[in-house]
Amino acid sequence: MLSAVRMIQRLVPDMRKRGWGRVIQIGGGLASQPNAELPDYNASLAARHNLAVSLARDLRNTGVTSNVVAPGAILVPAVKAILESVAQHRDWGNTWEDIEDACVREMVPNDVGRLGRPEEIAAAVAYLSSSYADYVSGATIRVDGGTIRSVS
Numbered sequence: 001m002l003s004a005v006r007m008i009q010r011l012v013p014d015m016r017k018r019g020w021g022r023v024i025q026i027g028g029g030l031a032s033q034p035n036a037e038l039p040d041y042n043a044s045l046a047a048r049h050n051l052a053v054s055l056a057r058d059l060r061n062t063g064v065t066s067n068v069v070a071p072g073a074i075l076v077p078a079v080k081a082i083l084e085s086v087a088q089h090r091d092w093g094n095t096w097e098d099i100e101d102a103c104v105r106e107m108v109p110n111d112v113g114r115l116g117r118p119e120e121i122a123a124a125v126a127y128l129s130s131s132y133a134d135y136v137s138g139a140t141i142r143v144d145g146g147t148i149r150s151v152s
Contacts, residue, residue, distance in 0.1 A: 001047050008055060012064065021064040022129050025052045026121075027140065028070050029148035049140060056138030065137035069124045072144025073108040075100075075115040111146030 008023060015021025031049040034042035049068050056066040073079070080096075083103050087093065092102035104113055124141050127133055142148055 001044055001051070004048060004051060008051075012055075012059070015064045016059070016062050019063040022133075023052070023055060023059075023064065023066040024125055024128050025049070025066075025068045026071065027052070027068040029072060029142060029144050031070065032150070033148055052140075053138045059137070065128075065133065067128050067133070067136060067138065068140040069121060069128065070140050070142045070144065070148075071116060071121050072110060072142070072147040073103075073115050074121060075117055079115070108147060110144060114145065116143060116145060 004025060012021065012023065015023075025048050027049045028045045030038075030042045031045035034046070049070075052066045052068045059066055083099055084096075087099040087102065090102065090106070092099045100114055104110060104115065108115070120143050124143050128136065128141065142150075
């Protein structure tokens with residue numbers, strides 16, 4: 001949290017002067033639906049989400065927006081290595097397709113049926129960084145395959 005606050009304090013004043021800018025936090029679904037594991041991490045996500053919305057209110061009418069991208073489980077090399085190790089102990093199969101399917105079924109269920117990819121998070125950040133998102137502020141864009149259940 002402190003690093004986010006420091007970056008905002010350092011960069012946002014110049015964005016205000018220019019009349020345009022983007023503050024994009026990387027959050028997560030555990031901010032709104034925390035689990036029992038890692039309560040400190042869950043709380044830090046919630047704080048990041050709250051900071052983004054509070055900042056959006058503070059930045060109104062400046063041309064600067066503040067939003068959150070909230071990834072679900074994303075397939076990066078470290079996650080793949082962990083899941084391949086878990087697969088051996090849980091008898092999930094030998095192919096990556098079998099392992100990913102079992103992981104989504106047993107560990108991180110979602111509506112899409114697979115883990116997210118880094119480029120999908122990058123696409124959400126690129127959108128929020130663009131002028132196409134001029135009317136988006138104080139929002140959370142979930143890129144989680146439908147893991148988090150919400151009507152709002």
